[in-house]
Each structure stands twice: as C-alpha cells, then as structure tokens.
Amino acid sequence: MNAAHISRKERSGTPTPLSLLFQNKRIIYLIGFILLFLLFITPVLRLIFISFKQDGSLSLAHYTTVLSEKSTWITVKNTLIIVGGSTFISLFLGVLTAWLMAYVNIKHKKWMQIFIFFPFIIPSYITTLAWVQLFSKNGIVQSVLQFISHELSAPNLYSVGGIIFVLGISHYPLVYLLTVNVFRKIPRELEQAAQVSGANKKHILFKLVLPLALPGIVGGGFLAFLSNLDNFGIPAFLGIPANIRVLSTYIYEQVVGFGPSAFSRAAVLSVILAVIAGFGMLAQWFIMRKGKITETTTIDSEPRILLSPMKRRAVEAAIWIFLLFTSFIPFISMAASSFIKAYGLPFHPDNLSLKSYHYLLFNDPRTYSAMSTSVKLALITTAVCLFIGTAIAYIRHKHPNSITKWMEGMVTVPYALPGTIFALSMIFTWMQPIQGWNPGIYGTIWIMVIAYLTRFLILQVRSSLTAFSQIDPSIEEAAQTSGASGMVKWRKILLPLLFPGLISGALLVFLTALTELTVSSLLWSSGNETIGVMIFNFEQAGYTSYSSALSSIIVFAIFAGGISFMQLEKTWARRVLKAR
DSSP states (O other): HHHHHHHHHHHHHOOOOOHHHHHOOOHHHHHHHHHHHHIIIIHHHHHHHHHHHEEEEEEEEHHHHHOOOHHHHHHHHHHHHHHHHHHHHHHHHHHHHHHHHHOOOOSOHHHHHHHHHHHHHHHHHHHHHHHHHHHHSSHHHHHHHHOOTTTOOOOOOOSSSHHHHHHHHHHHHHHHHHHHHHHHHHHHHHHHHHHHHOOOHHHHHIIIHHHTTTHHHHHHHHHHHHHHHHHHHHHHHHHTTTTTTOOOOOOHHHHHHHOTTTHHHHHHHHHHHHHHHHHHHHHHHHHHHHOOOOSSOOOOOSBBBBOOOOHHHHHHHHHHHHHHHHTTTTHHHHHHHHSSSSOOOOOOOGGGHHHHHHHIIIIOHHHHHHHHHHHHHHHHHHHHHHHHHHHHHHHHHHOSSSHHHEEEEHHHHHSSHHHHHHHHHHHHHHHHHHHTBBBSOOOOOOOHHHHHHHHHHHHHHHHHHHHHHHHHHHHHHHHHHHTHHHHHHHHIIHHHHHHHHHHHHHHHHHHHHHTTTTTHHHHHOTTTTHHHHHEEEEEEETHHHHHHHHHHHHHHHHHHHHHHHHHHHHHHHIITTOOO
C-alpha cells in the first residue's frame, strides 16, 4: 500500500508552496530578469560610470586626457590594422576551406576537419608559442630557408605582420564552422539552372554561391573580428616584447601599473574598445540586412565539383600541406624545443634534456598550484553552468517570447564583450558592490569564479538549446500525459536524450575555463595563478623552455581529454540510447 502511495505521489506531484510559486510565470520572469540584470549588465554599466567619474562627480576629464595622448591613437591604429588584417586572413582561409570541403570531391574530409579545428581548440597563447618556436633562429623554417640559401631568413613574428598572421590562423576555423554547412544548404537546382542559362563556373561562384552563403560568411567573419579584437594572448606574447600595443594589452598595462588614475584610464580605453566592437556589430547588421537567404532545410553533403583523379590528388596534397603546416608542425616544433637544455641551442641529441619537465613537475610547487587552481575553477564553472545554463535553455525553449529572448541576450553580453573589458568590469563591481561595503572578494579566487561563471554561462545555454531543439516535443507531452512528475520526466526521459548535447556544452565550458588567460590576467592574485597566467609569466620572464614544456603538457592533456570524451560519447550512444 505504501509503495503504491509513493508511486501515485511520484506521478502526480503534490503541490508545495515552492512549486506553486514556480507556477506563477510572471514572478519567475521578474526574479530571473532582475538577477540576470544585476549579474550580467550592472558590471558593464558600472565600468562606463567609472570612466566618467572624477572626485565624486561626473566629468569628461579622463576622456579628454586619454584622447589627447598620442599613444592612445597609435594604439587604436595598431588595433584596427591588426584586427582588420587578421579578420581578412580568417575570412579568406575559412571561406576557402569551407568551399573546398562542401563542394569538391576530395577524400578524408573527416580527418581534414579535425586538423582544421586544431588552432581553435588549442589556447591562442600556446599556439603563439608554437609559432614562435617554429620561426625561431634554430627552428624548422629557418633551417629550411638556410638550406635553400644562406641569404634567406625566417620572418620576424614579433611584429605587426606576425601578430596578424597568428591571429588569422588561430581564428579561421570560426569562419569555416559557420560557413561550411551554409554552402551545403544552397539549393543545387539554382546552380544547375544557372549553368543551363549559360553561366560559367566563375560567374556562378561569385554571383550566386557566395552571395547566398553571405549569412554564414558574415557571421563567421564577425566572430573572427570579435575574437581578434578580444584576444590578449597573441598580442601580449608577440607585441609587448616588440613594444607594439593594442587596446587589450594597453588596458592590461594600465591596470597592472597601479597609477593614480589607472582604473579610470583603463575604463576609458575599455569604452573605446567596446565602441570598435559596436561598429563591427553594426557593419554585420548592415551587410546582413542587404543579404538574401535562400537555402534548403537539409544539408547536402554530396560534392558538386568532380575533379579528375590527378587534379583531386593535387588539391588534396595542397590542403594537407597547409593543414600540417598550420595545425601540426608548430606544435611539434614547440614540443621539441621543450627538450632543449637552454633556449637558443640547436636541436641536437647532445642538447636534449628533460630538465624543464623535471623542474616544473618536481621543483616548482607553483606548477601544481596553477594546475589545481585551473582545474578547480573549471570544475566549479562547469558544474554551475551545466545546471543553470540548462535551466535557462529549457525556459527559453519552452517559452520563446520576448522576455526570455531578453534574458538570453543579457547572458550573452559578458561573452560578447572583449575579455579585458569584462575583467575590468568585474573589478569595479566586486571591489565595492554597494557603497561602503567591501565583501573581500577582489584579490581572491572567488572573483575569478564569479567572472568565469558569468562569462561562460552562455556557452552552456547555447549548447543546451541545441540539444532541446533536437528532441521531438511529443516525447515530453507523452510523458506528461502518462502522469510522470517533473523529476521522473527529466530523470528517465529527457536527460538520457539530452546527455550528449549537454556534455558537449559542459566540455566546451570546461576546456575554455581551464585554459583561460584574458580575464585571469587582470583578476589573478598571488597563490591563485592559473595555467594560462603561469605560462604568460614564464614567457615574460624569459623562461621560454619552461613555458614550452608546460604548454606541451597542456596540449597533451587536451588531446587525451578529447579522445576520452569521444569514447564516452560512443559508449553512451551504444549502451544507453540503444537500450532504450
């Protein structure tokens, strides 16, 4: 009798005061809206307010001072040149590789796609170290050029051109990701009709295919633009030693300088950086408004251009050479340099040693401290984002109205902002959240926890939204009709189906938080260094062998984790989903 009673209670779900409260959508919307506004929007508004504040009153004095300095305009100029050039490279490479993968009958596309994503998966500051080692005076590029002619030398990456090149290579996968399936969705019939009407292949490509793919191209280009604008690691590793400033590194220099008006000046520079990002967003909107979207609802993965065997092999060889040079050889060069006894020595058996690894793993306690801090931050961030992000995604999916759209938009703001701006807004907010009250969060690991949660929550929200959209609504309706309670519905029906999508989002959050540098560079404190901060500090101090060794360890860990995740996903699909 008791078991039957429990079963009926589980199915019907006895209302409680808390459940009755949650049934009132208006109250939930209001509470959620207020909380999201306080956590995600207030810090940005506070940063803007600080930029106008002087001696307790509002003033344009900080703007006047900063904008009157020649160094500011040189920095803005460098930023525009570097971001513009790197975005062009990302667009060119991303669109070209996407078109080849979508249209041409090349083989081994799955393997090629893995190599395409290497530069994006690996943290940009580690990618920078890899390229530096590749182009160093004892690197592979210099050796090959010297073999060809003693007059040739490797390009200097510690330059504007070097920063543009590494940024462009690091972010072209974003353009590829947003463009490849747009190409595949273009109706094949439109191209066939154009051919029948007498249009040649060049005309079809530039007058039909590329205009129809414009939404993906512009979306990918905008993401690459924001990523290049936001990036701190590459300009810091390559620009600071060469005295080349961009806004992200200039803001960092202002904050760590601790001058009398350091924070106010940094706030002004942050507003300038945000304005540039805003102009990029406006340009995207303007181009998209004029573009036309004509595509099928299904992805057509069959190739549309059939090359002869000889031409196909030539194209495949060119693609593999490019992918190996941009996605594999730099990291091999970095790993090799980590075994050299001292930086600058040539790669020779007599110069090889495990000294750097021995020092990091056995002599320097900061290594394990940094790893522990990064793993701790990543685990906390992932767990909280998985729960809250999935809840927000579920509400957004079930109630797609203007209120939930605004709520999703507010969660997006911290991630859309350049990292230095966001980190600075966290400092201003949590030093003194309320006038006269200092909770003691700034300067501890907890401000980093809050910053990570706020910045990376949208990654889980978007991943969970995608997972929910792939579930037939009739499945949930059938569960409700059969009398299953909310807990039973989630535990036995929704979670097993959502698991791969939720875990994919959680893995993205975990890896992003684990290797983060931009936000951490302004928020870390002694004893709370992260992996990214430690590698950055090693490089700034000139300990390149240590930074290369630690970076190699992180790259190995990322690949090992990725392989483990793929195996887990296969096992789940085989044992759990098929069993159901």
